[in-house]
Amino acid sequence: MVVWDTLRVALLLMTTAWLAWGAAQAVLGLRGLAPLSMPPARPGGPSPTAILIPICNEDPWAVRARIEAMRASVADAGIAPDFVILSDTAGTQDVTREQAVFAPLFARDGRAVVYYRNRKDRHGRKAGNVEDFIRRSGRAYVHVVILDADSLMDGRTIAHLIARMDADPSLGLLQTLPVIVGAQSIFGRAMQFAASFHSAVFSRGLARLQGDTGPFWGHNAIVRVEALSRCCGLPELQGLPPFGGTILSHDYVEAALLARGGWRVEMDPRIGGSYEEGPENLLAFARRDRRWCQGNLQHMRLLAAPGLKGWSRFVFAQGIASYLVALAWGAFLVVSFLSAQTVVGPDYFPEPRQLFPVFPDDRTHEIVALAVGIVGLLLLPKLAILIEATASGRAGAHGGWARSALSVLAETLLTALIAPVMLMYQTRAVLQVLSGQDGGWPATARGEGRLTLAEAWQAASWVTLSGIAMAVLTFWMAPDLVLWLLPVALPMIAAPLLIAVTSRPGAGGIFTVPEEIAPPPVVAAYRTLAMQTTPLRAVTDDELARPV
């Protein structure tokens, strides 16, 4: 018994410590930051800056529409950075197609210049793609704004980023907090709402904690070319993937290397006008999570890297723990189940010739206190953020207090339903990586949305079967635990249904975000341009399909 209890306490300590860390960040972020001010303009105008858009087999029409929207926006902001499409697209037909689609962007008509290059040696993936650009053209620019294929940034935001970098020569990297836009499905809109409503507070907490050793999230950030070139030439790690080879989650490593090189790395959540898109269904989310899992666990190799700042090592450890904690929750369930098998009944008369029985201690209060503590760590930050949003007026931009409260409640319930399914996917991902399976870094499938029940079943039947096995085994061997296990087992059993239903468009009355009520100009411009190109898609594809 003592062994099981010790194990359970250790596992609970790990999992609750993780929850407490998240809650602490929320508490630290409740108080707003000082208002943002625009630094004075640099004499002679903003420094030469390139906006890098690394792509790899993306939808070229969507990329073109985003660039056109941002090009108009930077012109409105009075700056003229160069746009550089860094293509790692493979396959002759895809490359020909994207070059045909991008061709109108290259005309020199007085607007910001757009460059394009396609790399045949795709060494180092995205980090290698950017590195290749720096090696060829880095000296021509003072700063680079690194975007993702689905990123959008307002021209005034880009102007602000350049001005901040110009005003502070010690600033190596300035990361914005990208807001998720364009979600349509129930799942996507719930995640979009959570990111908009909660992340504002969590990121303020993070900004207070990190100081000059902030994060880099790989995109929607500006980097000083001098700092990038001196500090961020990433080596291949010794050995084979998943732990050796190319560094996958390169952004965390680049932030750590910049800090090691003495540059300030800052994340400023006050900077608006920075957007990205998110996964539209749970399977796409889990696929992205599998990549991040491998990338973060690879950081185990870098925890002792020479010269890193303490906070950088802590960030690596935190990224690793975020995946190991899934394993700890799973292990806690298994240990609790095994522990129930070894329980012996109470001995009311432990001494011979004992007159009165000895009743075992009633530990109900302790168990309830533990459950309330864990639920509190999960729910209290959300409640505090709801109060903060109401007091600060943020709730108004999310459809008002009542709608915000309803959205928080719905998002919490949905998260509780999804959590056991994600726990299974994360546990599988961690076990795959630890057993040496390389998941690679496949191109992100963007825009995929609605899933049929058959597709969801095909991808998640193993979760259902695991849930059924868990429920049957518990009912058979430890029936007292069945009720406790149902909140975990039922969502697992219903996983395909949950995945299919939440991939559908919906939840219109809730999950409102400010960008839905009033689309930002650059987002609205992108949508208009994307709609205008819809009829052109078929024409170009037909032309390309014609035999030569």
Add this chain to the structure above:
Amino acid sequence: MDDRVTELSGAAQGPSPLPQAPLDMPRQMLERRRRPWLASLLAHLTIKSA
């Protein structure tokens, strides 16, 4: 132009490749070179006795 890449720009006035402005990007050291402990000890002793 490097034949490992394809560059396009300035379609209206002929091709205009990316700016040719190379910048070095030295490889960073992230893993300590593992030195066998025996070699390390011998090196230490050699230095001491010299």
